[in-house]
Amino acid sequence: MDMKTLSLAEIEELSLRALIAAGTSQDNARALAAATAATEADGIASHGLAYIPIYCEHVQCGKVDGHAKPTVELPKPGVVTVDAASGFAHPSIDLGFERLIPLAREQGVAALAIRNSYNCGVLGYHTYRLAAAGLLGIGFTNAPASIAPSGGAKPVVGTNPFSVAAPGPEGEPTILIDQSASTIAKSEVMKHAREGKPIPEGWALDAQGNPTTDPDVGLKGSMAPSGGYKGVGIALLTELMAAAMTGATLGINASPFSGTVGGPPRTGQFFLAIDPGATSGGGFGERLAALAEAIHVQDGAHLPGDGRQGKRAEARKNGVAVNVATLQKIEAIFA
Amino acid sequence: MDMKTLSLAEIEELSLRALIAAGTSQDNARALAAATAATEADGIASHGLAYIPIYCEHVQCGKVDGHAKPTVELPKPGVVTVDAASGFAHPSIDLGFERLIPLAREQGVAALAIRNSYNCGVLGYHTYRLAAAGLLGIGFTNAPASIAPSGGAKPVVGTNPFSVAAPGPEGEPTILIDQSASTIAKSEVMKHAREGKPIPEGWALDAQGNPTTDPDVGLKGSMAPSGGYKGVGIALLTELMAAAMTGATLGINASPFSGTVGGPPRTGQFFLAIDPGATSGGGFGERLAALAEAIHVQDGAHLPGDGRQGKRAEARKNGVAVNVATLQKIEAIFA
Numbered sequence: 273m274d275m276k277t278l279s280l281a282e283i284e285e286l287s288l289r290a291l292i293a294a295g296t297s298q299d300n301a302r303a304l305a306a307a308t309a310a311t312e313a314d315g316i317a318s319h320g321l322a323y324i325p326i327y328c329e330h331v332q333c334g335k336v337d338g339h340a341k342p343t344v345e346l347p348k349p350g351v352v353t354v355d356a357a358s359g360f361a362h363p364s365i366d367l368g369f370e371r372l373i374p375l376a377r378e379q380g381v382a383a384l385a386i387r388n389s390y391n392c393g394v395l396g397y398h399t400y401r402l403a404a405a406g407l408l409g410i411g412f413t414n415a416p417a418s419i420a421p422s423g424g425a426k427p428v429v430g431t432n433p434f435s436v437a438a439p440g441p442e443g444e445p446t447i448l449i450d451q452s453a454s455t456i457a458k459s460e461v462m463k464h465a466r467e468g469k470p471i472p473e474g475w476a477l478d479a480q481g482n483p484t485t486d487p488d489v490g491l492k493g494s495m496a497p498s499g500g501y502k503g504v505g506i507a508l509l510t511e512l513m514a515a516a517m518t519g520a521t522l523g524i525n526a527s528p529f530s531g532t533v534g535g536p537p538r539t540g541q542f543f544l545a546i547d548p549g550a551t552s553g554g555g556f557g558e559r560l561a562a563l564a565e566a567i568h569v570q571d572g573a574h575l576p577g578d579g580r581q582g583k584r585a586e587a588r589k590n591g592v593a594v595n596v597a598t599l600q601k602i603e604a605i606f607a
Numbered sequence: 608m609d610m611k612t613l614s615l616a617e618i619e620e621l622s623l624r625a626l627i628a629a630g631t632s633q634d635n636a637r638a639l640a641a642a643t644a645a646t647e648a649d650g651i652a653s654h655g656l657a658y659i660p661i662y663c664e665h666v667q668c669g670k671v672d673g674h675a676k677p678t679v680e681l682p683k684p685g686v687v688t689v690d691a692a693s694g695f696a697h698p699s700i701d702l703g704f705e706r707l708i709p710l711a712r713e714q715g716v717a718a719l720a721i722r723n724s725y726n727c728g729v730l731g732y733h734t735y736r737l738a739a740a741g742l743l744g745i746g747f748t749n750a751p752a753s754i755a756p757s758g759g760a761k762p763v764v765g766t767n768p769f770s771v772a773a774p775g776p777e778g779e780p781t782i783l784i785d786q787s788a789s790t791i792a793k794s795e796v797m798k799h800a801r802e803g804k805p806i807p808e809g810w811a812l813d814a815q816g817n818p819t820t821d822p823d824v825g826l827k828g829s830m831a832p833s834g835g836y837k838g839v840g841i842a843l844l845t846e847l848m849a850a851a852m853t854g855a856t857l858g859i860n861a862s863p864f865s866g867t868v869g870g871p872p873r874t875g876q877f878f879l880a881i882d883p884g885a886t887s888g889g890g891f892g893e894r895l896a897a898l899a900e901a902i903h904v905q906d907g908a909h910l911p912g913d914g915r916q917g918k919r920a921e922a923r924k925n926g927v928a929v930n931v932a933t934l935q936k937i938e939a940i941f942a
Contacts, residue, residue, distance in 0.1 A: 383715065421909070451836075451840045455834070503837070516891050524898070547683065576840055
């Protein structure tokens with residue numbers, strides 16, 4: 273694969289130009305471009321620049337309103353709600369966080385519910401920012417249904433990730449968990465289908481709920497939940513938070529995140545921000561450090577988020593190597 | 608097994624008498640006795656009356672201070688903290704919920720952090736009560752370390768359950784999730800060890816992190832996380848919330864929940880209560896009902912909590928059959 277090294281500023285600028293050329297407002301594009309650079313910095317290439325052509329296509333086909341103006345409300349002293357108005361999730365999250373962060377510091381805990389939204393990219397990007405503000409951040413985001421309930425075979429909930437970020441001593445989270453409810457990402461099954469390769473048993477189930485190694489059969493069936501019924505529990509927790517609790521569209525009713533048909537998915541996000549100093553009486557930092565140390569002293573053991581943190585530091589210094597074919601696709605959008 | 612049917616009031620009364628006879632104050636015993644009856648009603652016999660002799664022993668050996676007086680504080684407008692003072696978790700949760708429930712209705716979201724506490728029994732008993740008050744309840748409780756980190760072999764976090772209860776139309780939660788981070792409860796491995804039976808592969812790991820079918824080897828090693836590294840993620844989330852965020856004792860430092868040595872474990876609980884009407888703009892009930900229906904229309908499919916709900920209705924009408932040997936053990940405590 274032909275690669276070229278770009279600085280994070282260059283990645284952000286490229287993303288911005290393509291999104292605007294495709295019909296996204298400056299404000300909306302800016303939020304997404306910053307997230308794209310941060311995602312490349314974290315080493316998650318699958319959700320970085322590679323997504324820009326998809327985002328642009330979704331603006332052009334009307335799956336996302338590039339000029340949406342999200343609106344914010346504060347219905348109760350600890351609650352912020354944002355209506356994303358069928359626009360990108362990122363500007364709505366930015367708008368919500370502007371209120372959520374000071375509110376959480378003041379109240380000790382605050383919630384942000386976002387409805388009529390879209391795929392928010394890497395969920396941990398958003399909880400990271402809460403941790404960088406000194407708060408414990410928890411996030412949920414729902415997706416079109418692809419996991420079946422226990423005892424059933426028809427999908428009712430998405431691969432629905434949750435994320436938690438615990439603030440460390442110098443603005444970097446000490447722990448950043450960001451995991452979906454399925455054994456593997458649906459995009460991996462789609463990739464195997466495109467390449468005509470079988471998938472390992474345990475990744476997906478057929479339409480009757482039986483294991484399959486055929487990716488096409490799996491895509492017509494359901495994604496296997498991680499750890500069986502406990503993975504279904506995680507997906508349901510996320511569906512409750514990101515859809516039922518926000519007034520967003522349930523996974524059973526949402527249009528697909530991929531392709532151009534079906535109009536806006538109008539799914540949701542839910543964030544909680546909590547002040548560790550208030551809840552722990554001051555003992556948070558010491559305990560978090562002791563927990564992290566108990567893991568880091570073990571040879572080969574690691575905390576969720578360790579990998580991203582190392583890559584981030586490196587990318588800030590030396591930039592990121594990106595796929596030239598992806599770059600050409602993006603440059604063609606604003607050429 | 609010789610069984611006898613008791614009413615829920617009889618179960619509560621028996622529990623109360625035994626706990627008081629063992630040295631528990633009336634107030635503290637009352638909270639625990641009510642939970643014991645409710646747990647038997649839910650059909651979770653392992654955590655019902657069977658636990659009363661253990662609780663009594665723990666009061667007698669000093670692992671729990673039966674006369675502890677928990678203290679409550681409100682450090683921020685949305686945060687309640689309770690110091691359980693090495694007493695039972697249940698009276699501290701009761702004390703905290705008295706403040707948490709009205710606060711969540713007023714603020715839209717509120718948090719309860721409990722430190723210096725103890726095993727809280729069935730976590731879903733507590734989140735159930737938040738849902739019965741019309742709130743979405745989320746709970747976390749930590750335990751002595753028994754799960755190793757990804758890439759490591761030495762336990763750093765407990766089997767750490769979380770629970771979420773979503774309020775239904777008539778005071779009964781529509782969904783009640785209550786699941787631990789391990790493939791199976793540690794008590795099951797202990798039971799196999801007592802009975803000299805091998806355990807299935809996938810339940811526990813030896814001290815080097817390899818799979819084992821010997822329960823004694825597993826108990827000296829670690830419990831297998833559900834779904835591999837994603838189960839570790841759930842255990843870490845719970846450890847963050849129930850210990851680091853409350854100022855309670857981390858699982859790596861906590862004394863065992865079983866046996867009589869080590870003094871009080873002083874572990875913790877964390878609860879969030881959220882007003883679905885505030886966050887969803889009123890669309891919560893309709894979405895929850897649609898999600899539940901999408902599951903219940905599938906032959907054989909069920910929602911977490913369905914089983915407990917059916918048993919609860921039956922137990923309220925006809926009582927619960929309990930093990931006579933357990934009854935005799937309990938009666939001996941106050942005879």
